[in-house]
Amino acid sequence: MDGTHSRPVPTAPWPLRRIVSRTGFYVLVTLLGAFFAVPMLWLLFAPFDVQPTLAAEVPHWTLDNFRRVLENPFALASLRNSVFLAVQTMVLIVAAAALCSYALSRVRFPGRDMLLYVLLLFSAVVSGTAAMVPLFQLVNKMRLIDTYMGVVLVLSGGLLPAAIFILKDFMDTLPSSYEESAIVFGASPVQVLRDVVVPVVRPGLAVIAVWALVNVWGDFLMPFILLRSPDLQPGSVVMFNFYTEGGQANLKLISAFSFLYSIPVVAMYLFVNLRYGFRFYGGIKA
Amino acid sequence: MTERTIPTVGRRATAAFVAPAAGLIGVFLIFPALWTLYLAVTDLRLTGLAAVEPRFVGLQNFIAAVSDPKFVNSVKVTLLFVAGSLVGQVVLGFTLAWIFRGWRGVGRRLLEVLAIFAWIIPGSVVAFLWIAFLDGTSGTFNALLPGPLGDGTEWLLSYPLLSIVMFNTWRGTAFSMLLFGAALSAVPPSHLETARLSGAGTWQMLRDIVIPSIRGHVVTATLLIALWTFNLFTPYLLTRGGPNFQTDVMPVFIFREAISSGRLGYGAAISAILLAINLLLAMIYLRMVRRPP
Numbered sequence: 001m002d003g004t005h006s007r008p009v010p011t012a013p014w015p016l017r018r019i020v021s022r023t024g025f026y027v028l029v030t031l032l033g034a035f036f037a038v039p040m041l042w043l044l045f046a047p048f049d050v051q052p053t054l055a056a057e058v059p060h061w062t063l064d065n066f067r068r069v070l071e072n073p074f075a076l077a078s079l080r081n082s083v084f085l086a087v088q089t090m091v092l093i094v095a096a097a098a099l100c101s102y103a104l105s106r107v108r109f110p111g112r113d114m115l116l117y118v119l120l121l122f123s124a125v126v127s128g129t130a131a132m133v134p135l136f137q138l139v140n141k142m143r144l145i146d147t148y149m150g151v152v153l154v155l156s157g158g159l160l161p162a163a164i165f166i167l168k169d170f171m172d173t174l175p176s177s178y179e180e181s182a183i184v185f186g187a188s189p190v191q192v193l194r195d196v197v198v199p200v201v202r203p204g205l206a207v208i209a210v211w212a213l214v215n216v217w218g219d220f221l222m223p224f225i226l227l228r229s230p231d232l233q234p235g236s237v238v239m240f241n242f243y244t245e246g247g248q249a250n251l252k253l254i255s256a257f258s259f260l261y262s263i264p265v266v267a268m269y270l271f272v273n274l275r276y277g278f279r280f281y282g283g284i285k286a
Numbered sequence: 287m288t289e290r291t292i293p294t295v296g297r298r299a300t301a302a303f304v305a306p307a308a309g310l311i312g313v314f315l316i317f318p319a320l321w322t323l324y325l326a327v328t329d330l331r332l333t334g335l336a337a338v339e340p341r342f343v344g345l346q347n348f349i350a351a352v353s354d355p356k357f358v359n360s361v362k363v364t365l366l367f368v369a370g371s372l373v374g375q376v377v378l379g380f381t382l383a384w385i386f387r388g389w390r391g392v393g394r395r396l397l398e399v400l401a402i403f404a405w406i407i408p409g410s411v412v413a414f415l416w417i418a419f420l421d422g423t424s425g426t427f428n429a430l431l432p433g434p435l436g437d438g439t440e441w442l443l444s445y446p447l448l449s450i451v452m453f454n455t456w457r458g459t460a461f462s463m464l465l466f467g468a469a470l471s472a473v474p475p476s477h478l479e480t481a482r483l484s485g486a487g488t489w490q491m492l493r494d495i496v497i498p499s500i501r502g503h504v505v506t507a508t509l510l511i512a513l514w515t516f517n518l519f520t521p522y523l524l525t526r527g528g529p530n531f532q533t534d535v536m537p538v539f540i541f542r543e544a545i546s547s548g549r550l551g552y553g554a555a556i557s558a559i560l561l562a563i564n565l566l567l568a569m570i571y572l573r574m575v576r577r578p579p
Contacts, residue, residue, distance in 0.1 A: 025385065029393060032382065036400040038426055039419040039456060043411065046418075054418040056426045092310075100307035106295040119311065121572070124510065125564040126319040127517040129537040133325055133544045133554040134318035157314025160307050189299035218408035221519045225545050239410040240523060243417070258411045265406045 043262065046255035053251065065256035075257050077231060078238035082261075085148055085155075085223065085234050086216040092156045093212045094205055097163035102197055104164070105171035106179075116165055123161040128154065128221050139226055146228040154222055159215060163208050170204030171197070203276050210268050217265055235261045322561060325554035332548030340551065347555035357556065359531055360539040366447060367454070367535050368515045374455030375511050376504070379462025384492075386463075387470050398463070405460035413523035416453045417442065442525055446532045450521045458514070462507045469503035470496070502575060509571040513564055536560050 041056035047066070049059035069075045104112060128135065135154055144150030174197060182192050198205070220236040227233055233241075239257060243249050295303070326347055330340035351357045382401065386394050404412065419427050420441040428436035441449045473496060481491045497504070519537045521527075527534040527542065536556065544553025 028381075029385065029397065032378075033393075033397050033400065035456065036397065036404055038430065039412075039415050040400070040403065040407075041426070042415055042418050043407075053424050054421040055424040055429065056418075096307040096310060099303040103295055103300045103303035107300050121568050122319075123311075123315060124513045125568050126315055126561065127513075129517040129519050129540070130557055130560045130564060131315075131318040131322060132537070132540055133550050133557050134321040135314070136545060137325065137330075137550060138314070138318060138321070153310065154314050157310045160311050161315070164307060189295055189303075193303075214406055218406075218410075220409050220523065221541075225541070236408055236410045239408070239414070243414055244526075254414060258414060262407045262411050265408065266403060269402065269406055 042255070043258055046251065047259040049255075052255050065252040066260070068250070068253040069256045069260060072253055072257075074230060074233070074238050074241075075253070078233055078235045079261065081232060082217055082234040082236070085151060086213045088148060089152045089155050089159075089216045090209050090212040092152060093159055093163050094209050096156070097160060097167050097208055098198070098201075098205060099193070100160075101164045101167035101171050102193055105168050105174075106176070116161075116168065119161040120165045123158055126158075128158055128219075132221070132225065135222075136225055145226060146232065148232070150226050151222050154226065155216055155219065159212055163212065166211070167201070167204050167208055170201045174200050207272065207276065210272050214265050214268055319561065322554050322557045325551055326558040328551045328554075330551040330554070332545075332550055343551070347552050348559075350552065351555055351559065356531060356534070357539065360534045360536050363447065363532065363534055364516065364536045367451060367521070367533075368512055370447075370451035371454040371458065371515045372508060372511050374451060375458050375462050376507060378455060378459045379507070380466050382459065382463040383466035383470050386467060401460040401463055404456055405458065409520045410523055412453075412457060413520060416449075416456075416524060420449055443529055446525050446529060450524055450533050453524060454515065454518065454520070457520070458511065462511065465503055465507050466500065469500040473499050505571065505574050509567060512567055516560065516564055516567075 038056070042054075045056050045059045046052035048061050048063065049057070050062045050064070051060070052065070104116065139145055139150040139154065142150070144153070178196050178200070179192050182196050187195070218236060219234075220240065223234050224237050224240075227237070230238075230241075235257075239254070239261060242254050242257065327342060327344055328340040329343045329346075331337050382397065386398065419425055422428065422438045422440035422443075425441075427441065428439060430436070439445075477495050477499075478491060481495055486494070517537060518535070519541070521533050521535050522538045522541065525533040527538040537560075540553050540556050540560070543549050543556065
């Protein structure tokens, strides 16, 4: 913030106009708060209610609903599957993006920044949805339908441009004198990267890792079309099946599962926020 | 930045470092985009003879699309969905960023975190939250509406498009809120003070000082929200395109034609149209900003 500037203190003692505008402000804030909070209340109350309905009501407390999750054959397995998918994709993205952004940060060629920028825009244009058919066909031809490998590769390809874009910013701030002295002492590029660069840009790697985890954790479409076996499905697809399969929706199971399935992203957001401060990278989530 | 005296990464190391990312992006991002164009001019199907030996059919898929009332409907629905979400997210995001300016209280923090949670909680969960929220008989939305307004209206059945626009505004506003927040903090406070002291009202100040100086951010937010919304599959989780195709946005249309019905060639043609729209938006954007940040 601009510390040299101070606002003039209003001297008039609450003229009518000011009271009206203050009141308007509080009404607006309350309405906005309600708009964002009320749809979320159900997620907070229903999982702990003895008899959850679709309404958000203060619950008659119980933890019994979580037993439904343990008893359901797909619920816990799907959370484990989500962890597998998210962690594998995250590792691939962080490794590939770290190598690539480091090299791009240290090598100059005409149009480098423009290339990265166009690639970033391209990854927003060619999303999984717009390229659904060729991605399905590609994974099909590679005989990777119904494997995590297929989903991991497709998601990595789509997320990498943004990951490289963010990480290059971190790499650019690293003074090259560190690496130069390492090289003078005979370190190889891989040693420089491992022993000099990675320790310094660790916050950047953490940001990319969390961002990738959050994105993959919630992704629905790719596992939905690329995986076939019910026991391989991640939480997003299993959750969808819980409320669309025929018969009465099991609200005890759905609410408790939603709660468990949401905890990791909320926890990761809080972690990043406390540890590094939630910063904003040119329009990229988390 | 200073010029480097010693090249810290040699040519071969550079190639080796860039290769994995370039390979993944090339195979799973760029190639599929190009392949869409090829598949779009074939009659490829998921099963049967046309799955083994797809024929070249020229523009037949595109001609079929234009004369398919369901496709025309899908384009209309998509445009309305994108326009509605865009207005909702930009206006709400700006409003939040504007009232957050200079406000450092608990209330601000709480509102901000709520908007961010709406944005990061998994799509399948928020979709169900809104199914519950908008339910006719026991949904909280009807319970809160005064008088006959909320009398058992099944919002997802009677006003499906409005419902998913509202849902998507709720879901995505955090992005424009954060972007505009960053933009507003870069507007010199002295400009605003000068304007205030010379008697400008809030609207005048917004119009003459704030909007012009964050114009670039508004353009960026508009483009990215438009691109994301065009490609959004989440409406499927709420309505599955229904009732009676009233929320049949293009991604859902493509999914139904290509994956559910197995008409991969036709689906690819619709994908190509969607890609063309997205590309057009991106080009307009690049012309408007001219230079990358």
